[in-house]
Amino acid sequence: MARKTGSHSQTTGPRVRAAAARLIARHGYAAVSMRQIAAEVGVQAGALYLYTPDKQTLLYDLMRDHLEELLAAWQAVPAETSPEGRLRAFVRFHIGFHLDRAEAVFIAYMELRNLEPARFAEIEKLRHAYEDALEAILSAGQSDGSFSIPDTRLATMALIAMLTGVTNWYREGGRLARAEIETIYTDMALNAVGATRG
Amino acid sequence: MARKTGSHSQTTGPRVRAAAARLIARHGYAAVSMRQIAAEVGVQAGALYLYTPDKQTLLYDLMRDHLEELLAAWQAVPAETSPEGRLRAFVRFHIGFHLDRAEAVFIAYMELRNLEPARFAEIEKLRHAYEDALEAILSAGQSDGSFSIPDTRLATMALIAMLTGVTNWYREGGRLARAEIETIYTDMALNAVGATRG
DNA sequence: GCTTTATCTGAACACCCGTTCAGTTCAACC
DNA sequence: GGTTGAACTGAACGGGTGTTCAGATAAAGC
Incomplete structure (x- = not known):
């Protein structure tokens, strides 16, 4: 055979x-x-x-593809003008995208230590680019006074950790529907950055 | 020899x-x-x-010891009366404790899948007990009107993910001191649950 | 100082690892 | 329909795995 x-x-x-x-x-x-x-x-x-070519490249390709898809998908989301609108869009996008790809998310967060340094740096660069997208929203809101944020980098890390955490407990058919979760998290995120709601 | x-x-x-x-x-x-x-x-x-007795028990003991220490340490924190005071204490405690034990935290969160089902359940029970401690604070604040929370379980998971996330990026001697980080996160946490500040 | 015993070595067990490669098979093209 | 080449097998390579255990050693107790 x-x-x-x-x-x-x-x-x-x-x-x-x-x-x-x-x-x-x-x-x-x-x-x-x-x-x-x-x-x-x-x-x-x-x-x-x-x-x-080898096992580690297989892992690296999975992680890189996931993060590149994440960045491309966010760039494809219609741009909102106000910081509040942009943050709302980001929260819904982030939760939705991550719940659809629980496996890839898990891998991209947990298996970093199995990459050789150069590839680790490459993956971190992509993740950093995504974090920067959120930080830009927070900075805009800080500048025009719609958010109240002592430190935009800290708030960025806090929000991303909060939002990504959903993938750890969400189960299809659970107590809350995805739309409900997205709504509640959107409100918590807006509150956390001291949004003056309008 | x-x-x-x-x-x-x-x-x-x-x-x-x-x-x-x-x-x-x-x-x-x-x-x-x-x-x-x-x-x-x-x-x-x-x-x-x-x-x-074997490799897996070594892992299990590390995780169990960590979580039991976590629960005991929180119980040793002087009790505050108001929900806001209790939440403030929780945030500071959680960040401080977790930053002091980055290794154990990492293990307890990442290596769950390497436990056999019975031990997995045991560890999850301990983690759940800790989550319940936070949820009790949020419920108390929801009841007496000092917090505004649509769903206390969701808020619990959101806050714990947000707070634990600090261990992923904090580095000793970094841009922000621990006390500053704790203060900013305390404010974000209080905002997130819609605390009416007093 | 001698015996006891906790502590540790070093070799072995059966098995699994990532990776390579000569050889086999089948689909596609001329 | 014969030839070519991509897709895949199966065996092998050197080395690592968790775990066991008879035997060696040094500390502790008498």
């Missing part, structure tokens, strides 16, 4: 990444073997190396 | 746990081997089994 009937590089590649994402999110990068990923795809371990 | 000069169970046991905590926090449970831990202690791998 060698080549499977109906096999295609175009379908196997994505399936490898999907299986890796699922397994790594569940068990952690170090705890998942290439053989486990291969078994999930229905292939021998050696075949994975047609789609990634 | 066998027994080392000046060896003691009383000193080796804690050193094993300390080495395990340091290494697991840095590299992750699955990525750290018993031989690495032993080398850090200055002992052969086999000797570790005088202090733990």
Whole structure:
């Protein structure tokens, strides 16, 4: 036996990444073997190396793709003019995007230490760019007086941690619907930055 | 060679746990081997089994000890009467305690998936008890009108995520002193729950 | 000073790891 | 329909894994 009937590089590649994402999110990068990923795809371990040069690159690609998609998706959100409107949009976007991609979020936050320094820096740069998008909103609100913020960087980190935390407890079909959660978190975020509501 | 000069169970046991905590926090449970831990202690791998029945129990003990210490430490904080005072005390306590134990915090949050179900449930119970302590404060404030909270459980999760997030970016000797961070986070937390300041 | 015993070594156990590669198979093209 | 080349297998490589245990050593108690 060698080549499977109906096999295609175009379908196997994505399936490898999907299986890796699922397994790594569940068990952690170090705890998942290439053989486990291969078994999930229905292939021998050696075949994975047609789609990634090594295990760590597979992880790196998952993280980079996730963060680039995050940045692109936020840039695609229609721009609001007022800081309050922009913050409202950010909160809804952030929660929605992250709940849709719980696995990728988990990996991008937890597996940083398994990257070599250069790649770690690359991923951190992308994350930093996203944080800067929120900080720009907070700074704008601080400047025009619609927010009251002692330190925009601190508020940025506080809000992102608060919002991302939703992925740790949210379960589909739980007590609260996503829209309700987004609304409540939007209010808490606006309150936290001392928004003078209008 | 066998027994080392000046060896003691009383000193080796804690050193094993300390080495395990340091290494697991840095590299992750699955990525750290018993031989690495032993080398850090200055002992052969086999000797570790005088202090733990197996690797997973070592992890479990670290997590349980951390959370029990957390609960005990909070119970030792002098009780405030008003919800606002209690929330202020909680924020300062939480940030201070967590910044003092960055390694243990990291482990207790990231390595849950490496516990067998029964132990996972045990750790989650302890964490839940701590969350309940905050929720009780928020409920009290909601009842007496000093806070404005649509959903106390949501607010609890939001605040804990926000506060614990500090451990991800705080560095000793950084731009802001701990007291400043605690003050700013206290204000953000009070704002987030709609505290009518007095 | 001798015995006891807690502490630790070093080797072994069976198994799993990431990665490579010669060889096999099947789809696609001429 | 024969040839080419992409897709994949299966075995092997050197090395690491958690854990066990007989034996060695040094501290503690008499």
